[in-house]
Amino acid sequence: MESARPPPMLTSDEARALHIANGDIKRPGHLIALSATFFGIAATCVGLRLYARIALRRRVNVDDGFIVLALLFLVGSLVTYIQEENWGMGYHASTLTPNEIIHFFHAFWAMLWCYCGCLACVKLSLLFQYRKIFGNRASRFRIVANVLIIVIGLSGLWTVLSGVFICWPISYLWTRQGDGKCMQTWPLFIGNAVLNIITDLIVFLSPIPLLSRLHLPLRQKIILMAIFLTGFFVIIISCIRLGIFVRTNGATDFSWEQITLGSWSFVECAVAIVCASVPALKPLVVHIFPKLASTFASRTVDFEASGESHNKLKKINTDVETGPNGSVGLFAQGGEEEHKWLDHTERLKSVQGRVQIVTAVDTDVDKK
Structure with missing residues (x-):
C-alpha cells in the first residue's frame, strides 16, 4: 500500500527517512546489481561470439557490428540507471528536491533512446544473420529479409527519435519552463511497447519455415528450432513490461515506478543480446566439443x-x-x-x- 505524502514542512531527507521507517522504499541497489549481472552475461556472449567469428571463422559480418552496437547501448543504459539511482530512483517523487528531479529526468531521457536503440540493433543483427544463412541471392527469403530490414530499421528509428524528442525543446522534459510541448508519454510508451512486441514476433518467427524445410533428422531440426526460438524469452519479458505500463498508466510517482520498469527494460535488452548471439556460437561449441558436431550436422x-x-x-x-x-x-x-x-x-x-x-x-x- 502506498504511503501518504509526507507533511510539506519536512525536508527531502526527513521525508525519505519517514518512508524508510514505514518500510515502503524500493531498494535501487537491487536494480544495479541485477543490471550488472545481466550486463556481464550479455557482454560475455558477445565476446564469445566475436572470438568465434574472428579467431575461428576469420571474418566479421554486418550482424556482428550491430550486436556490438547493441552492447554499447546496453552500457549506456547501465550508466543511466546508476545516475537515476543517484538522483532519487526508488524514492517517492514527493520526497525529491527540484534539483534531484531535473537530474533524474536527464538520466531518464538518455535511458529512453539507449533502450530503444539497443533493441533495434539486436533485431537488425538477427535479420542480417538470417539473410546470410538462408538468403541465397535469388531466394525469396532474401527479398523478405531485405524488406524486414527496412521495416525494422524504420520502426527502430521511430522509437529512438520519439525518445530523443519526447519534448520540444528537449530540455522542457526536465525544466517545464517557458513554452514547450511534450508528447503524451504513457500512450507513447504503451504504443512503442506494442510495436516492439509485434516486430519481435516477426523477427523471431521469420526463419522457422525455412528451418522446418531443412533436410535434417528430426532431432537436429528440433534443436535448431529451439536455438532460434530462444527469442520468445524476450517476447515474454516485453509482455511483462507492457503489463507494467498498462498498470501504471497515468501514474505521477515516476521515481518510484521506474525501479520496476527499469529492471524489466534492462533485462529485456540483455536477454535479447544473448538470444541473438546464441546461434552464432555454434563454431565455438563445436570447436570445444567436437563430438557435438553431429548435433548440428x-x-x-x-x-x-x-x-x-x-x-x-x-x-x-x-x-x-x-x-x-x-x-x-x-x-x-x-x-x-x-x-x-x-x-x-x-x-x-x-x-x-x-x-x-x-x-x-x-x-x-x-x-x-
Missing part, C-alpha cells in the same frame, strides 16, 4: 533457393577444388553450374564420388 543436404530450380544443389556429385584460405569449391552437376566457397572450418567427406556436407547451418556461404 546433416547426412546429405539440399541447398535450396525457394522456388528457383536453377539454384538447387541436389546431392552434390562433383569435383572439389581448393579455394582461397583453404576453402573448398563445389561444382554442382547438371543444370546451370554454381560455384560456392565454403569456409575452411566446414567438414567435408567424399563417399564414392559424392561430397557430403557435414555442417549444414551457418556455413557463411558466399556465391561467386
Whole structure:
C-alpha cells in the first residue's frame, strides 16, 4: 500500500527517512546489481561470439557490428540507471528536491533512446544473420529479409527519435519552463511497447519455415528450432513490461515506478543480446566439443533457393577444388553450374564420388 505524502514542512531527507521507517522504499541497489549481472552475461556472449567469428571463422559480418552496437547501448543504459539511482530512483517523487528531479529526468531521457536503440540493433543483427544463412541471392527469403530490414530499421528509428524528442525543446522534459510541448508519454510508451512486441514476433518467427524445410533428422531440426526460438524469452519479458505500463498508466510517482520498469527494460535488452548471439556460437561449441558436431550436422543436404530450380544443389556429385584460405569449391552437376566457397572450418567427406556436407547451418556461404 502506498504511503501518504509526507507533511510539506519536512525536508527531502526527513521525508525519505519517514518512508524508510514505514518500510515502503524500493531498494535501487537491487536494480544495479541485477543490471550488472545481466550486463556481464550479455557482454560475455558477445565476446564469445566475436572470438568465434574472428579467431575461428576469420571474418566479421554486418550482424556482428550491430550486436556490438547493441552492447554499447546496453552500457549506456547501465550508466543511466546508476545516475537515476543517484538522483532519487526508488524514492517517492514527493520526497525529491527540484534539483534531484531535473537530474533524474536527464538520466531518464538518455535511458529512453539507449533502450530503444539497443533493441533495434539486436533485431537488425538477427535479420542480417538470417539473410546470410538462408538468403541465397535469388531466394525469396532474401527479398523478405531485405524488406524486414527496412521495416525494422524504420520502426527502430521511430522509437529512438520519439525518445530523443519526447519534448520540444528537449530540455522542457526536465525544466517545464517557458513554452514547450511534450508528447503524451504513457500512450507513447504503451504504443512503442506494442510495436516492439509485434516486430519481435516477426523477427523471431521469420526463419522457422525455412528451418522446418531443412533436410535434417528430426532431432537436429528440433534443436535448431529451439536455438532460434530462444527469442520468445524476450517476447515474454516485453509482455511483462507492457503489463507494467498498462498498470501504471497515468501514474505521477515516476521515481518510484521506474525501479520496476527499469529492471524489466534492462533485462529485456540483455536477454535479447544473448538470444541473438546464441546461434552464432555454434563454431565455438563445436570447436570445444567436437563430438557435438553431429548435433548440428546433416547426412546429405539440399541447398535450396525457394522456388528457383536453377539454384538447387541436389546431392552434390562433383569435383572439389581448393579455394582461397583453404576453402573448398563445389561444382554442382547438371543444370546451370554454381560455384560456392565454403569456409575452411566446414567438414567435408567424399563417399564414392559424392561430397557430403557435414555442417549444414551457418556455413557463411558466399556465391561467386
